[in-house]
Amino acid sequence: MHVEQISVFLENKSGRLSEVTGILAETGVNIRALALADTSDFGVLRLIVDEKEKAVAALKDNGFTVGKTQVVAVEVEDKPGGLHRILEILKSNDLNVEYMYAYVKHTAQNAIMIFRFDNIAAAIQTLQAQGVTVIDGQRLYAI
């Protein structure tokens, strides 16, 4: 039920992010979600793309350090308290969120958030048991 995310190491110098987006555009890879976490000297770019292997190969060819991580895509009700409800479930079950960010597209009524957990299997199980919709990779790209 998980989604595979790619992450890219970037030095904090101008133009690096657009270099990544440029490489992916040339390769014909579509970026579905993107989040950049940075410090004063480096950043980690996290991406969900439609063609992961192509993206990884192209970035590596261009000398970037690339990693792959399993993350979870979760439907969040698009109304006040929607995200809060999910975070409460996670908190009361001691499930630690390393980070999260929004997915670009929506389903019919709901927003989609990407979560990175320590313990991905337990997180998926808990969320599903509480009636939260977890979206797998195939369906996510089709949205």
Place this chain on the structure above:
Amino acid sequence: MIYDMEFETMPREALEAIQLRRLQTTVERVYANVPFYREQFQKAGVSPADIRTLADLKHLPFTTKQDLRDNYPFGMFASPMDHVVRIHASSGTTGKPTVVGYTARDIQTWAQLMARALMAGGATRGDIIHNAYGYGLFTGGLGVHYGAELLGASVIPVSGGNTRRQVMIMKDFGPTIITATPSYSLHLMEVAEEMGITGKDLKFKYGIFGAEPWSETMRAEIERKLNITAVDIYGLSEVMGPGVAIECKEAKRGLHIFEDHFIPEIIDPRTLDPLPFGQVGELVFTTITKEAFPVIRYRTRDICSLNPEPCICGRTHLRMSRVTGRSDDMLIIRGVNVFPSQIESVLMDTEGVTPHYQLVVDREGPLDVLTVRVEVSEKMFSDEVKKLQAIEKTISKNIKELLGVSATVKLVEPKGIARSEGKAVRVVDNRKL
């Protein structure tokens, strides 16, 4: 097991008495037989009669690689050519090689010391030794060979190269000991694995590795892949060849120097002053039994420290730490001598970190500031910023602990470090001194 119980476990007092007697004899011989040494001693105002205690060694002048080059090829020999039975040479990266000679007794001494070394590393009579050190002008192959024969082991003089054939021999002959450079042993296992053979299919128990710098991380990898205990051996042709110092398999913590034949010193490469035990500096050797090619206070350029603590194996000889690099590359940061190779070994010993790095030294006001730029490898990369920051902190802490200098560690992209003709530029010194 200990090959030469009497000399290897000799009480320090008796050992030092022998050292003094042998040193005095050597100094007299070089003064009488080698014009270079006679001139150097005279310039320094010392004569052989001035060596009354071991501490007097420090009055003698140093000998450098350049001195050996200046006396190319046989000018440093202390025996007439009709007593020299063997000649070796070390490859010079620039210009002429360094040429060394051995009398029949030198060859015998060398074999004895190599037999001691092999036994300290786990070999004994009845073992089959796969000797993958190169045979030829390089001292590695023949040095191990003579020691192995004297020990009564069966030596396979396989030398370097033709790796697939070596793997076949390893599998079919069942050698129990391997002697090779650490990097070649890993290459051998890579090829073996391609041929469907793992460490468990081989009979190796011990390995004796040297002739290039390596790390504890590399030792762990070799021990795992070959399914053996691995020890470090040290030597250089100017002093003798392999078998100057050896790690015992019992402690695997530093290499015992065969002090009944070589007197080691550690000096500050900047001031040339001798340094106390435990301090890192340049290793200097005086040979005290060599006939054809004795050296007096030879500056090896190798960086290490000396440890006088007693060892669990019972040997009384001092231990030198792993060689971490060359003195030529020394930087002085806030008054502390720093060798890039020391930083490299910190990186190599940090889990997942590849030693692609660059040291940048700046001066901010009156202070030197050291920045260590480390390329991010896939192995150490994480999607979590805090893990990457933790790696930076760990490296910085290890540098502080081992070298005593504060450094800012910055992760950079692969190929983020400037290369000059394919080689990484290791040091950028921005200080205007």
